[in-house]
Amino acid sequence: MTQLKIGDIAPDFTLPRDDGSTVTLSALRGQPVVIFFYPEDDSGGCTDENREFSELAADFAKRDAALIGISPDDLDKHRKFRAKYGLTVPLVADPEHKAIAGFGLWQLKKLYGREFMGLVRTSFIIGADGRVAAIVRATRIKGHAAKMLEALDGVLAGGAGKARKGGSP
Numbered sequence: 001m002t003q004l005k006i007g008d009i010a011p012d013f014t015l016p017r018d019d020g021s022t023v024t025l026s027a028l029r030g031q032p033v034v035i036f037f038y039p040e041d042d043s044g045g046c047t048d049e050n051r052e053f054s055e056l057a058a059d060f061a062k063r064d065a066a067l068i069g070i071s072p073d074d075l076d077k078h079r080k081f082r083a084k085y086g087l088t089v090p091l092v093a094d095p096e097h098k099a100i101a102g103f104g105l106w107q108l109k110k111l112y113g114r115e116f117m118g119l120v121r122t123s124f125i126i127g128a129d130g131r132v133a134a135i136v137r138a139t140r141i142k143g144h145a146a147k148m149l150e151a152l153d154g155v156l157a158g159g160a161g162k163a164r165k166g167g168s169p
Contacts, residue, residue, distance in 0.1 A: 003104050004103060004104055004124075004132050004135065005132065005135075006131075006132050006133065006134065006135065007131055007132065008131060008132045009130055009131055009132075010025060010033075010103075010124070010126045010130055010131065010132050011025075011099065011102030011103060012024070012025050012026045013025050013094075013098055013099040013102060015070070015092045015093060015094055015098065015099060016075055016092070016093050017090050017091065017092050017093075018075055018078040018079050018082055018090065018091040018092075018093070019090070023068060023090065023092050025099075025126065025130075026130065028066050028126075029128065029129070029130050030128050031064050031065060031066060031128055032063070032064070032065040032066070032125060032126065032127055032128055032133070032152060032155065032156065033065065033066045033067075033068065033125070033126040034060060034065050034066070034067050034068070034123065034124070034125050034126075034148055034152060035068045035069075035070060035103075035123065035124045035126065036049065036053060036067075036068075036069050036070070036122075036123040036138070036144075036145075036148065037069075037070050037071070037099075037100060037103065037105050037119055037120075037121060037122055037123065037124075038050070038069060038070075038071050038119070038121055038138075039071060039072070039118060039119045039121060040071060040072075040073060041071060041073045041077045041078060041080075041081035041091075042077075042080075042081050042084065045121075045141045046071070047081075047085060048141050048142065049121075049138065049141050049144055049145065050069055050081070050085065050087050050089060050091075051085060051087070052142075052143075052144065052145035052146070053067060053069060053089045053145040053148075054085075054086070054087045054088040054089050055145070056145050056146065056149055057088045057089055059149055060149065060152065063149075063152055063153070063156060065125075065152055067089055067090070068089070068090050068092055069089045069090065069091050069092065070091075070092045070093075070094050070099055070100065071091070071092075071093070071094065071119070072093075072094055072095050072097060072100060072119060073093060073095070074093050074095050075093045078091040078092075078093055100119055103122070103124065105119050105120045105122055106118070106119060106120075107119075107120050120137070121137070121138040121141075122135065122136065122137050122138060123135075123136045123138060123144070123148050124136075125148070125151055125152055125155050127155065133155040134151045134152075134154070134155055136148060136151055
């Protein structure tokens, strides 16, 4: 399993987006990219997280940052999810776990004594140079989008020192 660190080149991917286009991470070089990986469309925490990122999308755009939500759900589920909640963040489908595994997020999880493979909710800031600038585990969903905006400001102000790996920037 890949364990990315700040400063590593981000794993490239090309995946389908809910609007019918594709997203290739390397094609976004030259601007920061904020990627939030979440487990499932239309579940309580994932809905809250996507709504918060949608509410702050203009703030990310003001900083010239691309904002992308990735889950293992398919495009049809993404489209229904977007329409149901009026989401504005681009949703990218990764049912084969190409980016999810590449970023080291498909892991063994435990819930109520049951073990299963699943996505570990984590967000990344990829610098304009294509390197991982920040890794933030979403330990609390409420306020996570704002934490990522703050982490982005830290990266833009001078680097990964203010946007470190962990529960909060």
